[in-house]
Amino acid sequence: MRRDPPPGGSDVTQPWLTVIGCLPSGALAPGAPRDALQAEAVFGPERLLVAAGIDDARRRPWPRPFADGVAALLDRRGRATTVLASGDPLLHGIAATLLRDLAPDEMTIHPAPSAFSLAAAALRWPLDGVTQISLHTAPPRDILSSAVPGRRILALTRDGTAPKAIATALAGAGYGESPVAILEALGGPEEAVVRTTAADLAADAAGPDAHPLNVFAVECRGGPSPVRVDDLEHDGCVTRDEIRLLTIAALGIPHGGTHSGHLWDIGAGSGAVAIDWCRAGGTATLFERHPGRIAAIRANLAATRTVAAVREGDAHAAIAGATPPTHVFMGGAVADDALFAALWDALPAGGVFVTNAVTLAGEAATIARHATFGGTITRIALSHSAPIGGLMALKPAMPVLQWRAVK
Structure with missing residues (x-):
């Protein structure tokens, strides 16, 4: 000592x-x-x-x-x-x-x-349940990197015009119904709290600007819908919309607070699973080795305003030093027993592990792991309408064997 x-x-x-x-x-x-x-x-x-x-x-x-x-x-x-x-x-x-x-x-x-402490006291918000960010030098849209349904955010702003710009970004991303407070000149004689919603503030283009010293507070409600495959860059290696929603449900939808779980998305493909996980309130690290898919992941993260870590190269090596997971999803390399063992070892007790297998080798590995580690196996078989001649029929997609286990 x-x-x-x-x-x-x-x-x-x-x-x-x-x-x-x-x-x-x-x-x-x-x-x-x-x-x-x-x-x-x-x-x-x-x-x-x-x-x-x-x-x-x-x-x-x-x-x-x-x-x-x-x-x-x-x-x-x-x-x-x-x-x-x-x-x-x-x-x-x-x-x-x-x-x-x-x-x-x-x-x-x-x-x-701090301004955060003064704002939290004025709103009666416990600070340990609030995400605190600075938009003093960042563009207003950067609030979307922190916005998830159910989350409370306090943001430092650059000037009196910033609250409207931030509210416009929130409303445009589906958070228009979110209650907003602009806390002005906290701790001084001009202190004031203006309450509205993101949509109403964004629509009030002719209204006066806020006091130049202000903190922007929002309690996120609404939010963006899950991403759709058709809106993403991908080479076909992508978890389809329905399968992805079932995968997020198996992982356990994050609760939207400040400690919502960290996902390792192994063989991330387009990044769709991790993007939806982050939109629900979690954080993620994406692992991918194919250069084209890595480029697609980065483009999709940027397009959806999602902040997540990307690790390139072979996952066996890439997991070293990554933020420890609370959840692991293997959408690729499911049959790789050595990789599975490393991922299982990295998962803490109580962590959730989900795999989606489509190949015979992947299914065999899934069944063997279920016998060893328990959990549940679910067969997901979907069919979609497709034309056959002049008629329509249901065309089956490749079935997915999903395994979920809690360590």
Whole structure:
């Protein structure tokens, strides 16, 4: 065990930079040293510098581009300097940025309540059940990477126009009925909460913009429908729509919270199973070795705004170092006993394993595993209408032997 000395102790570099979190009113973080406001140079947003009473000679408002201000601050290395920041400087804030260039021992940090904490308190949302993202520099549509039915999201925004743009993205993706709150100027005298729905906010093009300091909150309802094979890039190696829905049901539909399960999709083909899994609230890693299919997977992930990891090459090697799974789906290489053994070993107790076999070798392996590990086997046989001469008939598709087991 090692006990580190406090910042500024004899065993570390003497801190020269003090980063202080503030409320919009200018109130400093609890325990922040007020004498730090007397530094020769105090950097921060103009509004906080004014609220804190920093005189013009020592005031260093952040310029545009912001990187120029960071460079000016770093030029003062070794001289007493203070930075005022909104909320928690380590949460999508300036302290996190500066730590890319400075050693931790060069600064002291005094966090105030973050915008997320203030927003959650105003909404009475327990933070451990809320997804927290920053759209300060990201496009508004990036909220769709986190949006799943039942999920609560708090998003930092860039300005007063952002809430409408975010709501437009949500409404366009099927989340129009979702309750939305715009939390403005939290912790300051202009604090306000505006409640509406994503659809109504998106439709209010002529309405006023929000306060430039705002947090966007949404409780996702509705959402996109499952993907359809016809909308995906694929070479024929794809789990068909009906089979895919039954596969997701066998895996167990994620509940949409912040901890909904991580899927390994082995032999991912087009990525369809993983995409639907993520749309339902889970996370996924896709494994594929064929270059053409890898390209299709990446295109389909981008087209559906799905964020998932892709591992290329032979799955035996690719699983090393991947995010551990809670669920495994083998849509390819079902007959590979060595691969199955590695995947089964990686699955924790209580994890769910599902395979879909269409070949005789795959079916034989499935039956053998059922005898060893238990679980359930289901035969899925579908037929679709197709023309025969001048008439219509039902044409059978290749049957699928599905195995589901809980470790």
